[in-house]
Amino acid sequence: MMLSRGFVQLYTGNGKGKTTAAIGLSIRAAGAGFKVLFAQFLKTAKYNEHNILAQIKNIDMKTFGRGCLIRGKPENIDYKLVLEGVKEVKKLINTTQYDLVILDEINVAVYYGLIEKDEILNLIKEKPLSLEIVLTGRYAPKEFIEVADLVTEFKEIKHYFHQGILAREGIEK
Template sequence: MEKKFVANKAVIVNQQGKILMLRDAGHADHQNLKGELSFPGGRMDHDETPYEALAREIEEETGLTAEHLTIGRPFHVRRWGVGGDVVNEPIIGIFYLCFLKGDPEIRLSQEHNEIAWIDPKQPLPAELQTDSMKLLMASFQDQTGSVQVADEEIKAREGFGLIQLFTGNGKGKTTAALGEVMRVVGAGKRAAVIFFDKGGEHYMERAVLEKLGVPWFAFGRDRIDPVTGRFDFTITDEDRRLGVEGLAKAKALVESDIYDLLVLDEVNSSTDLGILRTEDVLVLLDTKPDRTELVLTGRNAPQAFLDRAHLVTEMRLRKHYFYSGVKAREGLDY
């Protein structure tokens, strides 16, 4: 019979905005965790409320009590397993945002032997560069509004050559990218646009690009049925073939080294849908000329793209007229 556990974890933030983590000493049944950093907290007993369990665990592991910190609402949920056994002994981890009051002394229990303060505005240390930790930090940034610095290597850099990424389930990703194109052209620079998974003649922005002298290239089937007007969501071998062609064109444009800005529209979603392979897109990102600016758009951006981008903006859907029955409008939505 499957055993299930609930673990309540505290993401404790001090007055400098740094997050408390504890290094496991590897005692008793924690030998496989020796040396690993984790958040204070642990399993909830059957007769405890989540907040009671979390307060108990925090006090046991750090000596901090209610007079030392404020326990807020949960903001992230993750699943892992006892000894790594996610199938038979899963643990549901619930993470709570907590804030220290003042600068109280932290007294470690025998479970841990070191305190570490992690700055969420800086890239994660190498030992914390895991997908699960990156997802948690993304949730933390959503809750707190903190912004991570892009990369110390680009500090005080000027000119083109960075990677911008627009993602999320809200409207405005392609629109934002096209706004960058307008600025580039206005500055007397050269831009080009690759449209992935956008075949057909339904996109009014292309007429404007032609008037601006911006070359564009579309790779994808026309997904809108000319008779019914319905959208075809299937992913076919033809989609993948056209995606490969589009990426080859993007590489050719980048290697020509004549464009200051290249927009890869819907490259995020095309990769997420399996039209493009993540590793193939990464080759382009990692080998582009130092002076070429790239703009990536589309929802569900792969983590590897987010890691490489110097600017990440997530469009969040809060309200949309589509759900009131308003259909996509020419000149506004396409």
């Protein structure tokens, strides 16, 4: 299946649900027969979405990270993993086998300087016309907001994390 025109979607903000929304879109797209590439940056395959998405025909999961940078600073390996990931995603996009590509947490990778925003802007500019791309993560640069066709900001109003509740199995991870 192929879209006649693919758009650029951006999910950003400090609220919970950006990756979850991208997962939902991936499932919907796969259900419609679309081929999906779900590329997660700064994460490892230990998140539970990998358990189910790997079972869904038409969804390919890739991870390019060793864990989120919630605490701590990036190390050389983080730069290397993100750069290799973006190169692999560009190569896969050029095969034109995908209808939807999710770049999960790519905004955070740009924010931490692990990849130049121009690399991602070029990826968007050079994408096939029929390819839909979703960029997720807080700290979206204004240039991503400007180039995107759809921007959704997830805003935290209240979160139990501030009460000392850490990420829970099956809910946040």
